[in-house]
Amino acid sequence: MTAAEPRDRMAGQSVAVGLNAVVVAVEETTPRVLLAGPDGARPSALPSGPLEAEHRTMETGLRSWVERQTGQPLGYVEQLYTFGDKARAGSRRFISIAYLALVRGLGEHRQASLWADWYAHFPYEDWRCGRPPAIETIVEGLKAWSQTANAHTLRRARLARIAMAFGLDENHAWNEERVLERYELLYEAGLVAEAGLDARTGPSTVAGTGQPLALDHRRMLATAIGRLRAKIKYRPVLFELMPDQFTLFDLQRTAEALSGVRLHKPNFRRLIEAQGLVEETGNLSTRTGGRPAKLFRYRPEVTFERPLPGARLPLQSKG
Amino acid sequence: MTAAEPRDRMAGQSVAVGLNAVVVAVEETTPRVLLAGPDGARPSALPSGPLEAEHRTMETGLRSWVERQTGQPLGYVEQLYTFGDKARAGSRRFISIAYLALVRGLGEHRQASLWADWYAHFPYEDWRCGRPPAIETIVEGLKAWSQTANAHTLRRARLARIAMAFGLDENHAWNEERVLERYELLYEAGLVAEAGLDARTGPSTVAGTGQPLALDHRRMLATAIGRLRAKIKYRPVLFELMPDQFTLFDLQRTAEALSGVRLHKPNFRRLIEAQGLVEETGNLSTRTGGRPAKLFRYRPEVTFERPLPGARLPLQSKG
DNA sequence: GGACTTATGCTCATATTTAGCATAAGCCGG
């Protein structure tokens, strides 16, 4: 082992690396994700492709795959997570590096792609009109699964996870960020169609768990939704999804679409204005029935770092 | 392209995948990171090794590499980030998947490894005794770099980044989570030793920027520190670093060691107790000079999900 | 016993959040 060939970069197994993109846009009140797939079939996969030699970086590789498959150029991109398969004897190993991308509005897209409502794949994640009725069935199915465990402690642990993920106790309210935890519970319980791929039980899907995607792409989408729902609370990523000019209510509806929860209008407006994140353009929007709304634009120059007022630790500068 | 061989997993370039671990423990008031390296030399690399065929998952591969190289078994593990090199013509491509691991106390470790004080590599990140004097020199060096830009706007943008990362304006206080941003500024400015590897200017290192690590391992450490500093604020990961019993002040010193900031004792205690995260064991600790402190233990059963009182969005359940 | 040290409990001022109400300013149908 020499300095030129350090240990963490030595040969090892040859691995195929895939790049996957969760491309998100919001149209009116609908959050959408860009799907691609083989020509002719209804798209049910994220845009993706192998990392290739000519890609300068992984991110450029990702951008070129998305653009080639869907025609959609990407703006904001961030890495999400790297998923690895269990190694199967004899087969080549695959890992997938998933990215989250945000674009402003739905561009035109190629034939073999489409903008899917992301709640079609996660119906129980949309609480904007109150608790989705499907939750009942789902929780029932999960509880039934929890009872299939032999050990008493395991049954209890499963019930606790379910209560936590779906906000059942008085202790735990619904937390819109726990998208991945909820999906993984459904997966473990075999209640989503993809679980069938894992062999064992056939797809004993429960109604209301949403449309599946290819491979582990729904897991990637769940990761992306959770990340985005968390991130809009402390970084101005919302504006990556907005057009040049927008009303404060447009902005609110975008936030609601992503988080799947309703927000309090006066407070939302106060929060945004207090940050100094937007400025009036002087124009008005008269699209809807009522009083015309002022149009705003984003002010990126505020660099913006939320003062983190309640940063959850009692910080102090002195001793 | 068939269903059995979907596009995102097709051949592509053959890639070597490395696994890297940032293993963290806290000893008294010192946060430590486990380093390994070739026998004989002073360790200056993170424990790491290639992903191999016999590893069932990436995480088990990581655990086995760390244990083999340092003797340290791992407890809590989470994925941090996947770093990819720019492709160089002709050479094989490498990517490194970095993990964060937390262990309770410093176990024995092999000869070729050591527990380094992480502030040896980031001296300017420790504000527990007030603003580190090295900051002056560093900010000077950064400002000099910012002026080397030709375009006026670029100079301004660099100054804004510096002010933001190091908390210079009245607008921006020191934010202990921005570890990676600060390191990347130093790297771009060529003020850390590793920047020399990038060719161009030789290592024009500035005093006070800390000891380098092999390859991009200091960047990984910066990523880990930032993640950990953010995470202790909303997940009970602190307890992954604590022994079975501890005093509330032990807990506070661990939080301070990680965040590099002093905390207000009564408020810290109030916060912890309010969460119901700990319970008294009935025992007392008499280690230090004063009144003996009650010993506590962690109560994992609270599953704990911070009520997220100020979740940064004006949530409401109704319409 | 007295000085010193750390632990622990309590209080007050301030900042942030939650929630609701009131008013403004457009449209629409008569």
Add this chain to the structure above:
DNA sequence: CCGGCTTATGCTAAATATGAGCATAAGTCC
């Protein structure tokens, strides 16, 4: 032109969380 309807926008009171300091408790050390 007027009321009725809709949405925008502004304001305020109450609840909660946070920041900071002080007082007391309970040991150790001499």
